[in-house]
Amino acid sequence: MEKVKIGLLGFGTVGSGVWKVIEANNNAISKRCRKELEITKILVKSLEKARSAEAPENLFTDKFEDVLSSDVDIVVEVMGGIEPAKEYILKAISAKKHVVTANKQLLATNGEEIYKAAVENGVKVFYEASVAGGIPILNTLKDPLSANQIEEIIGIVNGTTNYILSKMTEDKKDFETMLKVAQDLGYAEAAPAADVEGFDAAYKLCILSSLAFKSSIDVEKVHREGICDITPLDIEYAREMGYTVKLLAIAKKKEKGLELRVHPTFIPSNHPLASVSDSYNAVFLKGNAVENLMFYGRGAGDLPTASAVVGDIVSVITSENSPSYEDSVLGNIEKCDILPIGDLETQYYVRLTVEDKPGVLGKITSILGDKNVSLSTVIQKGTKDSSVSLVFMTHKTSESNLQAAFEEVTKLEGVHKIENLIRIES
Amino acid sequence: MEKVKIGLLGFGTVGSGVWKVIEANNNAISKRCRKELEITKILVKSLEKARSAEAPENLFTDKFEDVLSSDVDIVVEVMGGIEPAKEYILKAISAKKHVVTANKQLLATNGEEIYKAAVENGVKVFYEASVAGGIPILNTLKDPLSANQIEEIIGIVNGTTNYILSKMTEDKKDFETMLKVAQDLGYAEAAPAADVEGFDAAYKLCILSSLAFKSSIDVEKVHREGICDITPLDIEYAREMGYTVKLLAIAKKKEKGLELRVHPTFIPSNHPLASVSDSYNAVFLKGNAVENLMFYGRGAGDLPTASAVVGDIVSVITSENSPSYEDSVLGNIEKCDILPIGDLETQYYVRLTVEDKPGVLGKITSILGDKNVSLSTVIQKGTKDSSVSLVFMTHKTSESNLQAAFEEVTKLEGVHKIENLIRIES
Numbered sequence: 001m002e003k004v005k006i007g008l009l010g011f012g013t014v015g016s017g018v019w020k021v022i023e024a025n026n027n028a029i030s031k032r033c034r035k036e037l038e039i040t041k042i043l044v045k046s047l048e049k050a051r052s053a054e055a056p057e058n059l060f061t062d063k064f065e066d067v068l069s070s071d072v073d074i075v076v077e078v079m080g081g082i083e084p085a086k087e088y089i090l091k092a093i094s095a096k097k098h099v100v101t102a103n104k105q106l107l108a109t110n111g112e113e114i115y116k117a118a119v120e121n122g123v124k125v126f127y128e129a130s131v132a133g134g135i136p137i138l139n140t141l142k143d144p145l146s147a148n149q150i151e152e153i154i155g156i157v158n159g160t161t162n163y164i165l166s167k168m169t170e171d172k173k174d175f176e177t178m179l180k181v182a183q184d185l186g187y188a189e190a191a192p193a194a195d196v197e198g199f200d201a202a203y204k205l206c207i208l209s210s211l212a213f214k215s216s217i218d219v220e221k222v223h224r225e226g227i228c229d230i231t232p233l234d235i236e237y238a239r240e241m242g243y244t245v246k247l248l249a250i251a252k253k254k255e256k257g258l259e260l261r262v263h264p265t266f267i268p269s270n271h272p273l274a275s276v277s278d279s280y281n282a283v284f285l286k287g288n289a290v291e292n293l294m295f296y297g298r299g300a301g302d303l304p305t306a307s308a309v310v311g312d313i314v315s316v317i318t319s320e321n322s323p324s325y326e327d328s329v330l331g332n333i334e335k336c337d338i339l340p341i342g343d344l345e346t347q348y349y350v351r352l353t354v355e356d357k358p359g360v361l362g363k364i365t366s367i368l369g370d371k372n373v374s375l376s377t378v379i380q381k382g383t384k385d386s387s388v389s390l391v392f393m394t395h396k397t398s399e400s401n402l403q404a405a406f407e408e409v410t411k412l413e414g415v416h417k418i419e420n421l422i423r424i425e426s
Numbered sequence: 427m428e429k430v431k432i433g434l435l436g437f438g439t440v441g442s443g444v445w446k447v448i449e450a451n452n453n454a455i456s457k458r459c460r461k462e463l464e465i466t467k468i469l470v471k472s473l474e475k476a477r478s479a480e481a482p483e484n485l486f487t488d489k490f491e492d493v494l495s496s497d498v499d500i501v502v503e504v505m506g507g508i509e510p511a512k513e514y515i516l517k518a519i520s521a522k523k524h525v526v527t528a529n530k531q532l533l534a535t536n537g538e539e540i541y542k543a544a545v546e547n548g549v550k551v552f553y554e555a556s557v558a559g560g561i562p563i564l565n566t567l568k569d570p571l572s573a574n575q576i577e578e579i580i581g582i583v584n585g586t587t588n589y590i591l592s593k594m595t596e597d598k599k600d601f602e603t604m605l606k607v608a609q610d611l612g613y614a615e616a617a618p619a620a621d622v623e624g625f626d627a628a629y630k631l632c633i634l635s636s637l638a639f640k641s642s643i644d645v646e647k648v649h650r651e652g653i654c655d656i657t658p659l660d661i662e663y664a665r666e667m668g669y670t671v672k673l674l675a676i677a678k679k680k681e682k683g684l685e686l687r688v689h690p691t692f693i694p695s696n697h698p699l700a701s702v703s704d705s706y707n708a709v710f711l712k713g714n715a716v717e718n719l720m721f722y723g724r725g726a727g728d729l730p731t732a733s734a735v736v737g738d739i740v741s742v743i744t745s746e747n748s749p750s751y752e753d754s755v756l757g758n759i760e761k762c763d764i765l766p767i768g769d770l771e772t773q774y775y776v777r778l779t780v781e782d783k784p785g786v787l788g789k790i791t792s793i794l795g796d797k798n799v800s801l802s803t804v805i806q807k808g809t810k811d812s813s814v815s816l817v818f819m820t821h822k823t824s825e826s827n828l829q830a831a832f833e834e835v836t837k838l839e840g841v842h843k844i845e846n847l848i849r850i851e852s
Contacts, residue, residue: 025574139565146737147455147732149451293722320747323460
């Protein structure tokens with residue numbers, strides 16, 4: 001049987017997972033491809049380091065040139081980070097190698113350059129593993145959902161923050177405590193900003209949206225807020241009102257452009273996304289034909305991510321003579337304006353602490369009324385000291401009106417602090 | 427732009443949905459295919475009937491030969507039923523037309539003949555819409571999950587029964603009442619056996635399993651039970667013990683062969699499938715790399731089903747030069763033995779009514795003990811008359827032992843009836 005030679009860039013968690021999956025399932029894979037997969041070169045930073053999967057020593061190299069000069073057919077990049085991954089991918093494409101990558105950060109920031117190079121060189125770039133690990137959402141957006149205009153995508157695409165929020169909800173512990181637990185378990189990194197501040201989710205939203213809306217997306221235009229300010233109190237108020245708090249990556253096609261935002265969100269507890277707990281990921285979408293659809297699965301881990309990487313290798317082989325998808329996205333790019341966050345219209349949860357004296361609530365509601373912010377729920381509860389916790393849930397209102405109103409509210413005498421402001425998805 | 431001509435067999439709910447989806451989204455579709463879709467012939471039973479989608483009159487015909495003799499590239503069969511659908515599909519294949527079909531009954535009973543004919547004639551057969559409506563599960567089993575050995579599939583693949591069970595659970599009403607509601611809403615047919623007795627789910631399980639396990643499956647070998655005997659009492663006991671009652675289509679790969687069964691099942695209420703309510707469908711699967719994965723969406727309806735049909739049309743076009751999947755399934759078929767239901771090992775819920783007198787429970791548990799059926803839970807509740815309701819939940823046990831034990835139990839003096847016996851999925 002003909003062999004397809006693969007050069008693997010990186011042999012960490014995902015790279016060694018790719019090795020294991022091909023070892024375990026090559027029989028089934030080769031039946032599908034009519035070709036046998038063989039990893040013939042593995043690029044690593046250091047040849048000294050112990051390896052978690054047992055690949056023969058002679059496959060390893062610490063020089064990218066060794067990979068490129070060997071006659072590999074497909075280059076699989078699972079190193080992560082912008083450089084040198086970008087340089088290697090562009091060199092592989094110039095050398096007419098197909099590329100499979102799991103690199104969300106690189107694609108979200110430099111995707112267009114890479115897709116253009118692929119089209120110019122007549123090779124394919126597949127990147128299923130870059131979003132939601134093992135969940136085959138990107139491939140599904142290509143042919144199976146191509147009869148749809150995608151109207152919205154709502155994703156839980158970061159396992160670390162979903163784990164932390166799930167545990168904060170179950171155990172009623174605070175963010176710092178649960179971050180520490182997640183770090184001890186290896187779910188969160190020592191420098192957790194990429195996850196907890198929403199950067200990782202924003203990269204993935206970018207990639208999902210560029211496929212769904214066939215538009216090049218500047219990740220800087222994604223409105224992004226992390227979960228560091230979420231408290232057990234907010235989660236408890238959410239529960240009282242029938243909601244669950246999730247870090248959501250949201251893209252919605254509106255008449256005037258695209259809404260793109262990553263932020264903690266109240267979502268109704270009976271929404272399919274609300275029950276996605278622990279480190280699981282899920283992507284919910286609406287198409288104008290298929291209606292509601294949700295995909296749920298492992299967003300990380302060596303074998304689930306490798307499932308997506310090797311699935312892409314198979315797709316590269318079986319679709320060798322099919323029209324390229326990058327071309328379809330780039331060649332027909334729809335110019336989508338990204339809407340500023342102020343244009344958003346949704347419901348809001350706002351929690352404030354105010355002085356416990358008459359008239360404060362009246363002044364606040366009067367300012368809200370002036371700015372056309374109408375309230376659906378007001379909860380006032382005394383706290384241990386002399387202050388009072390005030391919680392508002394608004395009807396649908398414009399973000400700019402709401403922000404302007406609360407800017408005035410903070411200046412009121414007797415208003416201590418706006419503790420939290422969280423958008424609601426209905 | 428080059429045109430792809432489509433002959434549509436059937437113009438009911440799905441057929442008119444296909445027309446609407448192509449009308450609405452042809453711009454996006456043609457960008458993906460680099461070809462424009464055009465429905466050039468529509469076969470209907472009667473030319474007199476009013477149509478729900480507005481297609482030009484000159485496209486309609488009541489003679490299949492008109493479709494075949496026109497120069498269509500793809501024949502789309504959305505008539506349903508075995509004949510004449512089978513005859514038309516085989517004739518289309520012989521005439522070297524690609525085929526897209528939504529016909530689960532035909533594929534579950536005559537799939538092998540159709541796939542073989544397709545391979546012999548060098549054309550493709552795609553059938554995404556035959557299982558779980560708009561959910562792109564079959565395409566996902568092809569390339570995206572091809573790096574996995576699928577270990578199990580558990581599906582809620584019949585919307586009618588899921589609607590009835592969901593409403594029985596919410597409203598605590600009985601089966602007959604909720605069947606009537608489903609019929610009034612158009613969710614269930616006047617002759618409901620295909621749905622409520624599990625035939626429809628068995629067809630779909632057959633198709634799913636043949637793709638997942640690359641094996642030709644005889645639908646007659648699927649163990650099948652319907653939901654007609656489920657009572658609000660069973661649903662209430664399930665809830666008390668932390669379970670939800672669902673009609674599940676289950677396929678599991680075991681060392682000795684395949685378990686294939688459709689029956690009402692207790693599933694833990696925190697399982698992702700438990701919250702799939704109303705007429706929604708979902709398919710949960712485990713692969714040896716991807717781990718747990720679930721797909722959720724609309725299992726029926728004109729536009730969701732048409733989304734799958736038109737997605738298949740796109741796949742036929744974009745994969746024109748790719749290795750055929752039918753060939754992959756047929757050519758490499760793994761001989762899977764289908765295990766008899768007696769070989770099943772699982773937990774069971776059993777509800778009996780017995781006479782309210784001392785010693786009955788003791789005699790029953792002694793018979794169960796003799797047959798190695800051990801109990802995890804026993805609930806005894808008095809009823810309005812002089813009888814007593816006894817509920818057992820067993821530890822994992824073999825179905826043949828359990829059946830043998832309860833055959834003896836029914837002969838005991840004082841045992842009125844085994845009201846229900848429901849398998850538990852953990």
